Amino acid sequence: MSKILSLRARPILDSRGSWTVETYLKLTDGRVFKASVPQGKSVGSYEANYVPVNVAIKNVDKIISPRLKGLNPAKQKEIDELLVKLDGTPSKKRLGANSILSVSIACARAHAIERNKPLWKHLRDLxxxxxxxxxxxxxxxxxxxxxxxxxxxxxxxxxxxxxxxxxxxxxxxxxxxxxxxxxxxxxxxxxxxxxxxxxxxxxxxxxxxxxxxxxxxxxxxxxxxxxxxxxxxxxxxxxxxxxxxxxxxxxxxxxxxxxxxxxxxxxxxxxxxxxxxxxxxxxxxxxxxxxxxxxxxxxxxxxxxxxxxxxxxxxxxxxxxxxxxxxxxxxxxxxxxxxxxxxxxxxxxxxxxxxxxxxxxxxxxxxxxxxxxxxxxxxxxxxxxxxxxxxxxxxxx
Structure with a gap:
């Protein structure tokens, strides 16, 4: 399977007109996959933390992308574990759950397409x-x-x-x-x-x-x-x-x-x-x-x-x-x-x-x-x- 070439994030609007994160994952064969993350207003105290959108974008572009470059997106578990390790906090307050989840979902989409399976079926297998x-x-x-x-x-x-x-x-x-x-x-x-x-x-x-x-x-x-x-x-x-x-x-x-x-x-x-x-x-x-x-x-x-x-x-x-x-x-x-x-x-x-x-x-x-x-x-x-x-x-x- 093609490897991860780069990850790039950008700000988009959510349904309340607030900024959130959308991440693009590019493979070495040129294909691109994207994922965006929602955000709640009624947020539990024990939820993983979001970071400000501009910080989340920087984290994807400058921290996550270099570390994931060259990895196989089929390694969902390993990639997710690496993302958690890169953050290094129980609540994901360093990199932010918004940056991490957008990358994680983009990887899942890439692997599903590589397997020629719909995303739901790929997730069921995972x-x-x-x-x-x-x-x-x-x-x-x-x-x-x-x-x-x-x-x-x-x-x-x-x-x-x-x-x-x-x-x-x-x-x-x-x-x-x-x-x-x-x-x-x-x-x-x-x-x-x-x-x-x-x-x-x-x-x-x-x-x-x-x-x-x-x-x-x-x-x-x-x-x-x-x-x-x-x-x-x-x-x-x-x-x-x-x-x-x-x-x-x-x-x-x-x-x-x-x-x-x-x-x-x-x-x-x-x-x-x-x-x-x-x-x-x-x-x-x-x-x-x-x-x-x-x-x-x-x-x-x-x-x-x-x-x-x-x-x-x-x-x-x-x-x-x-x-x-x-x-x-x-x-x-x-x-x-x-x-x-x-x-x-x-x-x-x-x-x-x-x-x-x-x-x-x-x-x-x-x-x-x-x-x-x-x-x-x-x-x-x-x-x-x-x-x-x-x-x-x-x-x-």
Whole structure:
């Protein structure tokens, strides 16, 4: 295989109009591969650190590129380990997870093309996930109403999610589109034209009576569209940024489970509240997936602690929380060992890079969070999932 000739990074805009990093990897045969990285607004304290974009670009150009020149991009594990070693800090605060991840993903793309395999299949082989009996696409989690740090409204909670019960990505997307359209119509009639202003992830972001009203509206719209039994509701509370008391939070979560059969609840308490997570999981039983995001941050040590304390039965995987493809794969492998459900997720500040769609397919993720079915950076992921499913040669099903 051709070797790495050079790496060059440049600044690009993310979906919030903030600068982020895009890296170009050039091989000795002249082929070029690129990758860009997203960034979150609601960031857990234990996530791998980003460095300022101008610093990240300099790190790729001046530090990483000379060290990777002449290496075979097929050596994903070795390259990722070298990147971690070059950084030399537990949190990647020297080189930055933004510079490191862009290089790691570009290497994965180069090797996939060299193997003449789609990226999702290459990632599946890398992690040994082709041995799993699970087939089919990840379940789609669409964030139709935004709140918290992702919106300028009065909602405490960050993401009001709808997950279709569908047999295919196409069917799931069709359900999401109908719900989104029906919700738009309802909000305009009930709250006025400005009610359909969007949050960071494309979901509607008007003010509401309280934190429960969005689910009453979603349920009403779903019933009007005769979608009973075709969808489930989920919530990303992102409670590290919520000022409500623990008793108040528990009361809300119990109401949501009782009234709407909530099936997914992410970060119901603060990022260090392992014990409170465990008590809620015991209280709700297997009826609800209790997922860690800020609690676990795609970090093996945090995941081990959550497992030992019985805190969660599901986990969010965000490659930019940890910084390399290899570490992201290891996090999925550990989650599988623990028997947890795996949900791959976007970030609020996204790019048009569709890597997470391939990653979710590749690791046999149980779900993928995509945002609303609007805006180019979200649509890129939806379309990539549809592309993988529709390719007769992909054997994705």
């Amino acid at each position: 992690g040994g996930f082709n041995k799993l009996k699970t087939t089919g696409a990840p379940r789609l989690f669409a964030n139709l109403i935004n709140g918290g740090l992702h919106a300028g409204n009065n909602l405490d909670f960050q993401e009001y999610l709808v997950a279709p019960r569908a047999k295919s990505v196409r069917e799931a997307v069709d359900i999401i589109l109908k719900l989104h359209s029906g919700l738009e119509e309802y909000l305009i009639k009930s709250k006025g034209e400005t009610a359909i202003n969007a949050g960071d992830e494309g979901g509607f972001a008007p003010n509401f009576k309280d934190n429960l009203e969005p689910f009453y509206i979603l349920d009403k719209v779903a019933r009007k569209l005769r979608m009973e039994g075709k969808i489930d509701f989920g919530l990303d509370a992102a409670a590290s940024g919520v000022s409500l008391s623990v008793p108040k939070l528990i009361s809300i979560y119990k109401k949501l489970e009782d009234k709407f059969h909530l099936f997914y609840l992410e970060d119901p308490f603060g990022e260090d509240e392992f014990g409170k997570f465990a008590k809620l999981k015991e209280m709700l039983g297997d009826k609800v997936l209790i997922a860690g995001d800020d609690l676990t941050t795609t970090n093996l040590t945090r995941m081990e602690k959550a497992h030992n304390e019985g805190s969660v039965n599901a986990v969010i995987i965000k490659p930019n929380q940890i910084g390399t493809v290899t570490e992201s794969i290891k996090a999925v492998q550990l989650a599988r060992k623990f028997g947890w459900k795996v949900v791959v997720s976007h970030r609020s500040g996204e790019t048009n890079d569709e890597f997470i769609a391939d990653f979710a397919y590749g690791v046999h993720a149980d779900g993928i969070k995509l945002g609303a079915p609007v805006r180019g950076e979200r649509i890129a992921k939806y379309n990539r999932l549809l592309e993988i499913e529709s390719d007769p040669s992909s054997e994705a099903g």
